[in-house]
Amino acid sequence: MQNNPAAKTLKLRLYGTFSAEWSDGSKLNVRSAKLRAMIALLAMAPDMTRTRSWLQDKLWSLSGVELGRASLRRGLSDLKRAIGPDFDSLFVVSHDNIGLNHDLVELIGTSAEGEFLEGLEIAEGGFTSWVNEQRSNRPQLSSALEFFNPSDKTGILPAVAVLPFLQSFKRDGENVLGDMLAEEVSRALSRSQLIDVISHLSCRNLNMRLLNLADVRRALNVEYVIHGSYRLSGERFHLDADFLDADSGRIIWSRQFSAKMSDFLNGGQEIVADISRQIGQSILSTSIELATSKPLPEVASHALLVSGVALMHRLKLASFAKARPLIEEIIRKSPNHASLYAWLGKWYVLSVHQGWSSDLKKDSQIARDCTARALDLDPDCSFSLAADGLVHSNLLKEFDAAERRFDRATELNPNDALAWLLKGTMHAFRDEGMKAVSFTKRACSLSPLDPQKYYFESLTATALAADQQYDLALEYAESSLKENRRHSSTLRVKTAALHFLGREVEAQEAAKELLVCEPNLTVSGWLMNHPAANFKTGQMWAEAFRKSGVPSN
Structure with a gap:
């Protein structure tokens, strides 16, 4: 890959009207709606890379396989002419894949600036489905979220977001203790084979004081959320935490935890283990309740897996026998x-x-x-x-x-x-x-x-x-x-x-x-x-x- 001769980055705005502008102020002049859409599709991939066949399906499926391949090749040629010598730095093109050099791309803008890819409509079913899904899963105008790529969660495990704990009565400034505590709980939960924990860095991207639960559900695609606030009292701190079902907004439990500040800062993990254990136990009991109260095809995959594993390890013959159909059902689904x-x-x-x-x-x-x-x-x-x-x-x-x-x-x-x-x-x-x-x-x-x-x-x-x-x-x-x-x-x-x-x-x-x-x-x-x-x-x-x-x- 050639180096970017001007060491500049491409700023992509995906909320409101699509725009692409180099960091030196020059515009990336791409007139074709499909080529603007292709850049957006690449930018939204977890590693900014898509397969050629995936792009053809989204943008040229109506043309048929052979014409679709030719249209994609022609589109790349048009982009190369429009971008000029920076194309080879910005795009990573191989026989099977097309990607953007993520070191040279910066995503800017927030949902407050308009709808996701506003006005970019293409008469291709694949693209229409994709953009509608993105719009429905993204924070709306009432959100104070900053933009970041969506979770690529597969749905096999129940996903948990541990939001940074806030200091009571303090509206501004650093929140080192609350952030550290949330990070340690996330790390403890992530050791389980049965819980998908959203990265602490993703959770930190949220403006916690202006956020609502629907925003978290849309942005992080989670089933459960834990959040709360703490207050200092001499050498101790007291945490009031709520564990929530993100879909319904139901509070599964509301509990208080306490620890000595010095113990926690010196590596003591008792409070972390206590919070993590109670989260794990709640997910288990909730999953078993879901899996045993509905016909199996109607039960979410994460509930099938967690309840199947839990029942398997109870080792009462009746419970053990119920576990295998749950695991087999999720295998049929995934x-x-x-x-x-x-x-x-x-x-x-x-x-x-x-x-x-x-x-x-x-x-x-x-x-x-x-x-x-x-x-x-x-x-x-x-x-x-x-x-x-x-x-x-x-x-x-x-x-x-x-x-x-x-x-x-x-x-x-x-x-x-x-x-x-x-x-x-x-x-x-x-x-x-x-x-x-x-x-x-x-x-x-x-x-x-x-x-x-x-x-x-x-x-x-x-x-x-x-x-x-x-x-x-x-x-x-x-x-x-x-x-x-x-x-x-x-x-x-x-x-x-x-x-x-x-x-x-x-x-x-x-x-x-x-x-x-x-x-x-x-x-x-x-x-x-x-x-x-x-x-x-x-x-x-x-x-x-x-x-x-x-x-x-």
């Missing part, structure tokens, strides 16, 4: 999202490990097919890699392949809590207790609000037991069981930990509870199917089960 197949694969893994599978070989193969499909769609999705690693370690007992998947997942996304958790569990099965504890503890620190909290605690207990830290393993197992009494894996860890602590009577009671959840469990069957069976840790656990009352055969 068949090209890798993570959906990964979640379905995990459902089959849990089915096998809970003893609910009627055909272990078949369900193991389905799980493998699901995670393989996920990686076909996106080989660099850390969650899909982690799910595939889970299948290889827990069902196929192919530890080398599993380790490669977990290593790649944590390399791509060092904040993927589930990848660290499952990686740690694999090391626990292989008698590598110290590594197992290190990785599972890291997973817990990365996932303070995950709906699978009991699952994280359960596998951390497994890691601690593999490291023969039985007191701490029992502590984590008990905490996990408070959230989910019917998780067989947790009950097995509890039974083994009690046995090795010499608390035989309690170990026998734990084994009885285990057999209620998994009535067909035998020591020989466990050794046949469990990935730890051929390692010292597995042999020790099997003996603990036998001595605690689990039948041998």
